[in-house]
Amino acid sequence: MDNKDRRKFIKLGLYSSAGLLVGSFYAFSKREISPELKKYEDLLKFDWGFIVDTTRCIGCGACVRACKIENEVPDTYFRTWVERYEINNKEAVRVDSPNGAIESFKKNNYTDDIVKAFFVPKLCNHCYKSACTQVCPVGATFHSPDGVVLIDKEHCVGCGYCVQACPYACRYINHEKGTADKCTLCYHRISKGELPACVNACPRNARVFGNLKDPKSQIRKILHQRRYGLLKPDLGTNPKCYYIGLDLEVK
Amino acid sequence: MDPSHGFLFPNELHITWTVMIVLYPYITGMVAGAFIVSSFYHVFGMEKLKPIARFALVSSFAFLLFATVPLLNHLGRPERAINILLTPNFNSAMSGFGFIYMFYMIIVFLEIWFSYRVDLIERYEKSRGIVKFIYNIIILGNTNDNENTRKYDKKIIVFLGGLGIPVACVLHGYVGFLFGSIKANLWWSTPLMFIIFIFSAIVSGLAVLIFLYLFIHWRRKKVINQESIDLMSKWLWGFMIIAVTLELMEILSISYERTEKWAILSKLINHELKISYVYLQIGLFSIVPFLMLTVTSLFQSLNNNLRNSLIWLSSGLLLLQVLFMRWNVVIGGQLVSKSMRGFTDYFPGYFDKEGLLVSFLIIITPFILLRLFDKIFPFFGKKELVE
Numbered sequence: 001m002d003n004k005d006r007r008k009f010i011k012l013g014l015y016s017s018a019g020l021l022v023g024s025f026y027a028f029s030k031r032e033i034s035p036e037l038k039k040y041e042d043l044l045k046f047d048w049g050f051i052v053d054t055t056r057c058i059g060c061g062a063c064v065r066a067c068k069i070e071n072e073v074p075d076t077y078f079r080t081w082v083e084r085y086e087i088n089n090k091e092a093v094r095v096d097s098p099n100g101a102i103e104s105f106k107k108n109n110y111t112d113d114i115v116k117a118f119f120v121p122k123l124c125n126h127c128y129k130s131a132c133t134q135v136c137p138v139g140a141t142f143h144s145p146d147g148v149v150l151i152d153k154e155h156c157v158g159c160g161y162c163v164q165a166c167p168y169a170c171r172y173i174n175h176e177k178g179t180a181d182k183c184t185l186c187y188h189r190i191s192k193g194e195l196p197a198c199v200n201a202c203p204r205n206a207r208v209f210g211n212l213k214d215p216k217s218q219i220r221k222i223l224h225q226r227r228y229g230l231l232k233p234d235l236g237t238n239p240k241c242y243y244i245g246l247d248l249e250v251k
Numbered sequence: 252m253d254p255s256h257g258f259l260f261p262n263e264l265h266i267t268w269t270v271m272i273v274l275y276p277y278i279t280g281m282v283a284g285a286f287i288v289s290s291f292y293h294v295f296g297m298e299k300l301k302p303i304a305r306f307a308l309v310s311s312f313a314f315l316l317f318a319t320v321p322l323l324n325h326l327g328r329p330e331r332a333i334n335i336l337l338t339p340n341f342n343s344a345m346s347g348f349g350f351i352y353m354f355y356m357i358i359v360f361l362e363i364w365f366s367y368r369v370d371l372i373e374r375y376e377k378s379r380g381i382v383k384f385i386y387n388i389i390i391l392g393n394t395n396d397n398e399n400t401r402k403y404d405k406k407i408i409v410f411l412g413g414l415g416i417p418v419a420c421v422l423h424g425y426v427g428f429l430f431g432s433i434k435a436n437l438w439w440s441t442p443l444m445f446i447i448f449i450f451s452a453i454v455s456g457l458a459v460l461i462f463l464y465l466f467i468h469w470r471r472k473k474v475i476n477q478e479s480i481d482l483m484s485k486w487l488w489g490f491m492i493i494a495v496t497l498e499l500m501e502i503l504s505i506s507y508e509r510t511e512k513w514a515i516l517s518k519l520i521n522h523e524l525k526i527s528y529v530y531l532q533i534g535l536f537s538i539v540p541f542l543m544l545t546v547t548s549l550f551q552s553l554n555n556n557l558r559n560s561l562i563w564l565s566s567g568l569l570l571l572q573v574l575f576m577r578w579n580v581v582i583g584g585q586l587v588s589k590s591m592r593g594f595t596d597y598f599p600g601y602f603d604k605e606g607l608l609v610s611f612l613i614i615i616t617p618f619i620l621l622r623l624f625d626k627i628f629p630f631f632g633k634k635e636l637v638e
Contacts (some may be wrong), residue, residue: 126288
């Protein structure tokens with residue numbers, strides 16, 4: 001092989017690998033999903049639900065950070081947070097959630113022996129019979145057809161009655177906007193087929209999000225296999241956030 | 252420093268309903284109470300209350316005009332307040348608020364108009380120029396005043412007063428219901444709440460009328476109508492007994508049942524609200540006026556000056572009692588964490604948007620307005636001057 005042929009070969013190789021590289025950018029890059037609205041009938045095929053596996057959570061706070069960034073949640077308020085429960089050898093219980101566990105947990109509450117400890121992530125339960133939508137005087141908060149409790153921020157008057165009515169303290173008044181605010185299950189993401197930011201960020205798959213109307217969905221499978229609990233079931237709100245390994249101490 | 256102690260859900264660090272929401276039921280309480288007192292004369296014809304009936308009606312109106320001010324100051328988006336009338340969600344206990352409030356406002360306004368019609372015509376005829384023109388608009392150009400029109404006016408007043416009593420009870424009982432129906436809040440959630448609110452409203456209405464009546468008459472050195480003051484003070488005594496007993500019965504039953512919530516509510520009463528509830532609301536502002544009113548109601552031999560001083564003092568204390576009751580309900584309920592594991596803390600601040608200075612201004616304005624009303628339409632006749 002003379003020099004010319006070699007040069008030709010290298011050129012061809014370079015061009016073709018460059019072509020492959022550029023082509024693969026196109027092939028693997030995500031297309032912008034067209035922002036066309038889903039029809040009402042299509043939305044009715046979904047009933048979004050949530051599972052929190054308290055046995056898997058390690059309290060790293062990645063979900064809280066992800067939520068804060070994704071949803072521009074104001075300081076000292078939280079759409080999701082993580083609680084830590086520690087029980088010592090005297091059976092005393094300490095619970096904390098420093099700044100919603102956005103920076104995880106730094107040190108133990110007890111200096112003596114801790115016999116049991118676990119983390120419980122919390123978020124809006126998107127209850128079937130939500131107290132917050134019941135009490136909103138202007139109808140600014142509502143159930144979307146696909147089962148998410150949302151707030152119309154163009155309509156909310158900021159009276160705070162929903163904040164009082166939520167038994168789980170999932171709502172707050174966003175003082176910059178003057179309206180109520182809370183977890184939307186990242187509605188802007190899930191309507192594009194993506195996962196909520198907290199689910200995406202969880203390194204332990206402690207958060208599962210899915211369609212409760214789909215019998216083949218992962219969420220339904222887990223609910224069929226595992227034992228779970230609900231928060232404050234006696235209040236009749238019928239939450240849609242299912243807690244696996246829920247301890248009696250968690251309220 | 253973290254002001255809270257125990258465990259709070261992170262969103263509970265700051266309370267949502269501030270001292271503004273304390274003032275709202277306080278002011279509407281006086282509205283409803285004063286109106287009911289005026290109706291005792293207008294509807295039930297208790298002649299002993301005649302000297303105070305008009306004053307009661309106009310006081311009710313003056314407070315009513317300012318009742319929504321604290322609410323608007325508290326709303327995150329006050330410019331959207333009209334939404335409550337435009338798109339009411341009738342599943343919500345709060346949605347009827349705008350309608351009831353407006354309905355009540357119309358009733359009170361009409362009742363005042365009818366009860367002042369004769370005076371207005373008199374003033375129209377005496378006045379000149381632009382003032383005459385204004386009076387002409389107010390009386391709607393109708394100068395008819397004779398036996399028949401007076402009879403008709405009275406009929407209307409009786410009708411409006413009669414209609415107003417249940418509406419006043421609804422207006423205020425409803426505020427109690429707003430709190431009592433919140434199942435998420437351990438301190439609020441009780442069906443007794445709206446009954447307690449109605450009785451405390453009557454207490455504050457009676458108390459504010461007695462307080463102002465005696466104050467004005469002393470200042471202007473006028474003769475006090477002892478009969479009506481005695482009657483009102485006895486009612487005040489009775490209604491405060493009912494209001495305080497109901498509230499204590501509520502706590503007694505929670506504590507006796509010893510359900511889960513008593514563990515945290517007992518701490519609320521014994522620590523967080525120890526001063527404002529136990530010492531002030533129940534101790535100083537309930538038991539002390541109760542004892543004083545017991546003396547003035549049972550011992551007829553007491554001289555009038557001493558009796559009136561005691562009545563005046565206890566009505567003032569009871570006004571504070573009701574204010575503290577509103578505070579202990581509205582703020583107290585929010586101090587308890589929904590996790591049932593801790594408490595948050597609250598101080599309104601002195602010069603904040605929803606602070607103490609603004610609260611003071613909101614409370615004081617209806618009284619200033621009353622003074623202005625009195626300048627235009629004197630509540631009490633001039634002939635009663637002490638010689």
